[in-house]
Structures are given as C-alpha cells and as structure tokens.
Amino acid sequence: MAAHRARSLKLGSLALLLSVGLISAIVMSLTGPSASRAHAAVGAQTWSDEFDGAAGSKPDASKWTLETGGSGNGNNELEYYTNSTDNASLDGNGHLVITARQAGSSSGLSCWYGACKYTSARLNTAQSFTQAYGRFEARIKIPRGKGMWPAFWMLGNDIGSVGWPNNGEIDVMENVGSEPGTVHGTIHGPGYSGSGGLGAGYTLPGGAAFADDFHTFAVEWSPTAITWSVDGTAYETRTPADAGSNKWVFDHPFFVILNLAVGGGWPGDPDASTSFPQTMTVDYVRASAWNTDSATTKSGAIKGIGGMCADVAGASDADGTAVQLHTCTGAAAQQWTLGSDGTIRALGKCLDVNGGSTADGAVVQLYTCNGTGAQKWAYSSANDLVNTAADKCLDATGSSSADGTKLQIWSCSGGANQKWTIG
Structure with a gap:
C-alpha cells in the first residue's frame, strides 16, 4: 500500500479522557482473507450511534467527544478541529455530517504552521465507549478531492500511559482524495507503524469512486486475527505472526474515532481542483460482541x-x-x-x-x-x-x-x- 503516516493522538488534550473508560470485551473467531465475507461469531450489539436527531444539532455528547485544535496531529495536516455545528452536526435524516471548510484569513484560528486554512471535526469515544475484540462497522459516504483524508479508526485506550504506537492503532478505513476508488485498512504498533504499518488497500471495481455512494467499512477483531471488509467483502487479514518479533498490541480495549483531515504528508495539500466545503456523511457506527x-x-x-x-x-x-x-x-x-x-x-x-x-x-x-x-x-x-x-x-x-x-x-x-x- 502507499506509504503514509499514522494519525497520532494529541496526548496532552486527551490524557484525562483516556483515564476514563467503559470497557466491554468480547472474543470471536475469524476466517482467512480468502473468504467472500468477513465471518465471525458476532453476537449482540454492544454500542451504536444511528445519528437520529434534529437537523443542525450536535452529535450526542454522551457518546462522542469533539476534539479541538490545529496541531497538525503529527502529519502536517492543515485543518483546525472545532466543536462547532459548522463542522459536525446531524442532518435530520439519520446522518452525522462532518464538514471541512475553508477558514478564511480572518478566522483567528492558530495552527502549527500559522493561521489555519481549513476547519473540520474529529470525534472520539474515549470517555464513553471502549471495547476489546468484536465487529466494528460504519456506513459512510466519503468526500472527494485532492488533499481530503477521511478516516474511521481506533486507538488503544492506554495511549496516555504507554504512548503511540505502543497502544496500538486500527485504521478501519482511510482514503486519500487522490485515490477516489481505493480505501486502506492498516494496523500500527511498535516496530510496524507509520509507513511500516501492516495492511492493504481495497479498490472498487469498474473505476467507481467511494464518494459516489455510501459503503460499509468494518473490522472483525479477535485475539488471533483482524480482518477488514468493505460492503461485506473481506480483503485483508492480519495476525500476530505478521508482527514478527515485535509485540502484538491488539489485546486490550480501543476507542473509536471519526475525522476528516485536510492535507498532510500522505494525501498532500488541496489544490485548485479541490472544492469546498467537503463532507463526510456517516449513516451509523456500530460495535457488536462475540456470540457467547x-x-x-x-x-x-x-x-x-x-x-x-x-x-x-x-x-x-x-x-x-x-x-x-x-x-x-x-x-x-x-x-x-x-x-x-x-x-x-x-x-x-x-x-x-x-x-x-x-x-x-x-x-x-x-x-x-x-x-x-x-x-x-x-x-x-x-x-x-x-x-x-x-x-x-x-x-x-x-x-x-x-x-x-x-x-x-x-x-x-x-x-x-x-x-x-x-x-
């Protein structure tokens, strides 16, 4: 897959959040990547957000924390994350809409490189929901355009004490705008992080673009394997053996993140062909347990x-x-x-x-x-x-x-x- 940098978390702003967690753990079994679907002993749903609510309202604060700031997130990103409904709100039709906008020279928002050029949103469940093992899925319609970087991913809840990448990262779905028909699924851990992460890409057939419609992105995660799928088709499985002599760190609770980044080392910056605003529309996010x-x-x-x-x-x-x-x-x-x-x-x-x-x-x-x-x-x-x-x-x-x-x-x-x- 294309070399890229993982989305590191701002430890200072979330250290307190990471000390609080609701842990739900389950165990499941997986088939290999040759299967036509990602199969597992998936049981009862343990957590979800269907994003029901009035148009223009904020995401459910009992489920999501909206991060703020323009630190670049270790990837030279160009956006400032806000908690404004301009950047994250419900549309009244059962969707969360994350919107990346041009900030304008008078925004007054400060980024790692100076005045921020864009605003967007990043949400996490660190305070409200963490879980080890199971099925995690989201149905999403991604944005389009060079420099856009939507993602649905997870981080180990011990990041505040062990740091990244020792806590582990599971990228369920990442897309860079220059690859409209391809998404990537990757894991990062000690000795296999950043451009050395373990994963693969999945490309839609027939030259289709992911921004044209909703697609369901999922991982099924057990103590012995992680399998990625798109619309029910499994395309990659990773096991502890893939980490070699490095530690397999996918053995503890993780929390969920949704975000839409702009620019950075992997997608590159937007150019004249990129229009704004751009939206990442999320129909639902769900987690399910191993079937006891x-x-x-x-x-x-x-x-x-x-x-x-x-x-x-x-x-x-x-x-x-x-x-x-x-x-x-x-x-x-x-x-x-x-x-x-x-x-x-x-x-x-x-x-x-x-x-x-x-x-x-x-x-x-x-x-x-x-x-x-x-x-x-x-x-x-x-x-x-x-x-x-x-x-x-x-x-x-x-x-x-x-x-x-x-x-x-x-x-x-x-x-x-x-x-x-x-x-």
Missing part, C-alpha cells in the same frame, strides 16, 4: 458449599458489584455462562478478580468484560473453578455457606468451599 451462545461450554447456576449459589449482590450489573453465596432462587443474578473463551458471565458482565490481583483473599466481583487474565477461568474435572492468571481457586470465604458470604480466590486446597457444580 456459540461458544458456551456450560451454563446455569454455580452451586457451592451447602448447595448455595454464586450470586451477584443485589442483582446489580454495576462494575465492582460483589459476587457472593446466596440461597438459590433461579434469578438472573444466579445464571452464569462459562464460555470457551474462559470467561464466566452473568447479567452481561464477567466474573473478575478485583484489581487483577493474584493474592490469596483477592475478592471477586462483576465487571465489564475486558479480556484480561483477571477474567479467565478454567473448570476442572475435580469441580474446581480456577482463575488461570493467578492459578488459584474460586473460594467461599471462611468456608461459610451463609447468605452473603463473599467469594474470593485462594490457593487450591480441595476443600468443600472450593468445589462447584454448574447447571
């Missing part, structure tokens, strides 16, 4: 000492809710699914060791699924439920069978307080 039903190994009540059930306290699905023993009632708070991905789920969230601790006595809780070792369990033939990261057993505190007894992990001893039946 298709990978279920066991499900039902988890019964322990004294015939008591593992129970989510108060039937609350809030992160950090204690998991305890309780008299069996058959309620949803006592219905668990053991997936082939190693998770144990109830109420749409995962059984989790608080803080990822491996110490004896670390309490277990309900928490948004995030793919970490704190949420990986194995059920042994001896009826032990073992947290594989800690190599310790699910344990009823103090060998008690009383209602409200907290569950924890503890070195496996074979005691009755560590034996569990499922179903």
Whole structure:
C-alpha cells in the first residue's frame, strides 16, 4: 500500500479522557482473507450511534467527544478541529455530517504552521465507549478531492500511559482524495507503524469512486486475527505472526474515532481542483460482541458449599458489584455462562478478580468484560473453578455457606468451599 503516516493522538488534550473508560470485551473467531465475507461469531450489539436527531444539532455528547485544535496531529495536516455545528452536526435524516471548510484569513484560528486554512471535526469515544475484540462497522459516504483524508479508526485506550504506537492503532478505513476508488485498512504498533504499518488497500471495481455512494467499512477483531471488509467483502487479514518479533498490541480495549483531515504528508495539500466545503456523511457506527451462545461450554447456576449459589449482590450489573453465596432462587443474578473463551458471565458482565490481583483473599466481583487474565477461568474435572492468571481457586470465604458470604480466590486446597457444580 502507499506509504503514509499514522494519525497520532494529541496526548496532552486527551490524557484525562483516556483515564476514563467503559470497557466491554468480547472474543470471536475469524476466517482467512480468502473468504467472500468477513465471518465471525458476532453476537449482540454492544454500542451504536444511528445519528437520529434534529437537523443542525450536535452529535450526542454522551457518546462522542469533539476534539479541538490545529496541531497538525503529527502529519502536517492543515485543518483546525472545532466543536462547532459548522463542522459536525446531524442532518435530520439519520446522518452525522462532518464538514471541512475553508477558514478564511480572518478566522483567528492558530495552527502549527500559522493561521489555519481549513476547519473540520474529529470525534472520539474515549470517555464513553471502549471495547476489546468484536465487529466494528460504519456506513459512510466519503468526500472527494485532492488533499481530503477521511478516516474511521481506533486507538488503544492506554495511549496516555504507554504512548503511540505502543497502544496500538486500527485504521478501519482511510482514503486519500487522490485515490477516489481505493480505501486502506492498516494496523500500527511498535516496530510496524507509520509507513511500516501492516495492511492493504481495497479498490472498487469498474473505476467507481467511494464518494459516489455510501459503503460499509468494518473490522472483525479477535485475539488471533483482524480482518477488514468493505460492503461485506473481506480483503485483508492480519495476525500476530505478521508482527514478527515485535509485540502484538491488539489485546486490550480501543476507542473509536471519526475525522476528516485536510492535507498532510500522505494525501498532500488541496489544490485548485479541490472544492469546498467537503463532507463526510456517516449513516451509523456500530460495535457488536462475540456470540457467547456459540461458544458456551456450560451454563446455569454455580452451586457451592451447602448447595448455595454464586450470586451477584443485589442483582446489580454495576462494575465492582460483589459476587457472593446466596440461597438459590433461579434469578438472573444466579445464571452464569462459562464460555470457551474462559470467561464466566452473568447479567452481561464477567466474573473478575478485583484489581487483577493474584493474592490469596483477592475478592471477586462483576465487571465489564475486558479480556484480561483477571477474567479467565478454567473448570476442572475435580469441580474446581480456577482463575488461570493467578492459578488459584474460586473460594467461599471462611468456608461459610451463609447468605452473603463473599467469594474470593485462594490457593487450591480441595476443600468443600472450593468445589462447584454448574447447571
């Protein structure tokens, strides 16, 4: 693919945002690039924006943060990102419209190179939604013209602590205006970033241009592969083997970004043939989970000492809710699914060791699924439920069978307080 620079994030402006995240993790399986479609065990939708709202209104602030500034974003871009409805607004017909405009000499907006020539918009979900693994898709009609650079992409939510590219970047779709019929899908990580990113391009047949109509751009992402597709046709798959001796960093939650850049090292600057304003029109953005039903190994009540059930306290699905023993009632708070991905789920969230601790006595809780070792369990033939990261057993505190007894992990001893039946 054409050499290009990745869209680095302004760490200063988003460091606080990146410390806050709603993490939803799921696991899926993929076929290779030879398939006619990108197949995966895709399950329930976990997040979406259909952009319903009044014409001229701002994007939903509970879902999107509008970035501002004209730093060039490490790519010598020429735009200033604003939070104005002049640059990002709903059209009243179920679309988000991101508009790049010429700024004019009297705009007063300052860019890395001087007075900004263009304004546009960049939106992210760092504060509202992050997820590891799954299907991420958007239906978009891109702009046209030299120097235009629309993108639908994702960044690892740990960028504030590890920096780019160690956090990882997944470019679901990028287009440069000089290639009207081609989009690119790329990943960036340590040792394979910028012009060395791993990916490929997809070109529409018959000389068609992506700006002529809406197209659906997607990735299906599992712990073992990432597959890109356009309108359901898979065109590229990358796996950890492609990173060689470099670290594969696509193993943690990412957040979503939409933006329309103008100019920069890859697309080049607009010229006399480029008309303004230019628009990137987004019909929807959706994320879906791995289908737990298709990978279920066991499900039902988890019964322990004294015939008591593992129970989510108060039937609350809030992160950090204690998991305890309780008299069996058959309620949803006592219905668990053991997936082939190693998770144990109830109420749409995962059984989790608080803080990822491996110490004896670390309490277990309900928490948004995030793919970490704190949420990986194995059920042994001896009826032990073992947290594989800690190599310790699910344990009823103090060998008690009383209602409200907290569950924890503890070195496996074979005691009755560590034996569990499922179903």
